[in-house]
Amino acid sequence: MDGERCLIAGGLGFIGSNIAHRLVELGAEVSIADACLDPYGWNPANIKEIKDKVNFTKADIRDAGAMAKAVKGQDFIFNCAGQVSHVDSMSDPFLDLDINCRGNLVLLEACRKFNDKAKIVYAGTRGQMGALHYSPADEEHPDNPTDIYGADKLAGEKYHLIYSNAFGMRATSLRINNTFGERHQMKHAKYGIMNWFIRLALEGKEIQVYGDGSQTRDYNYISDVVGAMILAGQSEKTNGKYYLLGSGKELKFLDMVKAVIKSAGSGSYKLVPWPADRKAIEIGDFFVSYEKIKKELGWEPMASLEQGLKSTVSFYRERRKEYW
Secondary structure, three states: OOOOEEEEEOOOOHHHHHHHHHHHHOOOEEEEEEOOOOOOOOOHHHHOOOOOOEEEEEOOOOOHHHHHHHHOOOOEEEEOOOOOOHHHHHHOHHHHHHHHHHHHHHHHHHHHHHOOOOEEEEEEEHHHOEOOOOOOEOOOOOOEOOOHHHHHHHHHHHHHHHHHHHHOOEEEEEEEOEEEOOOOOOOOOOOOHHHHHHHHHHOOOEEEEEOOOOOEEOEEEHHHHHHHHHHHHHOHHHOOOEEEOOOOOOEEHHHHHHHHHHHHOOOEEEEEOOOHHHHHHOOOOOOEOOHHHHHHHOOOOOOOHHHHHHHHHHHHHHHHHHOO
């Protein structure tokens, strides 16, 4: 990526900021656009080590003028901007619609009018699929999201693929799985539940596990997700397609909690009944195959759960004042 001009929408957030760090290491010219909306995951501390090596602009993807300026001259656009709370999408569906649907169309229209040669990588989500009909799920699995967030993110992905196929633009989507790691917001539990559990464990507090904790999940460490996003951007094979990310290891929710407590060396857990709002959008077991992206791009996860947790716990032990 040496000398490549890269824009990261939502670049002060968890995934976006980690992409920024990797791109700077790879020699790219990095620009960041972020709306800095609360209570979302943006944090200036996320880029403090590279703030003199990136160009930051406070800009909302819903602002057509700002997006027109931001996309000009870029070789790559990593679209990580969005409203990312499942619960908030149900309590305020029109805000989710505005950001995750209209915002993506504003960005895509800016690219179509002012830079239709840029490669666009969209940060999709496992939530687009809903409850699984078979496991491990693959890209042929039907989509039936259980909340407004999943539905709007699915629409956002469709917009990207339509612009790629109908207008000859180059866009792809990665459906990102449960992701944990450094630079995630740690102030609340509305999203990124594993990262929130890491905070509770580091503080020696009790982690509440809904039900019996037997539902299964699939977890990726942030460095692996970043690698997949950049590989997807670099390849022309990905244009007009979407890919699932996974770990290859199906893990019970309670076993994840136990791993977090073990890594932190503190904390405890308690089984509690499901809250009604959470139960209504719970998808049950979730495990996917990443064979498509492995076959086409050679990507596969490199970090184990234990390795990822060790790095994450170490990061927050040193920098908790910037994230608590």
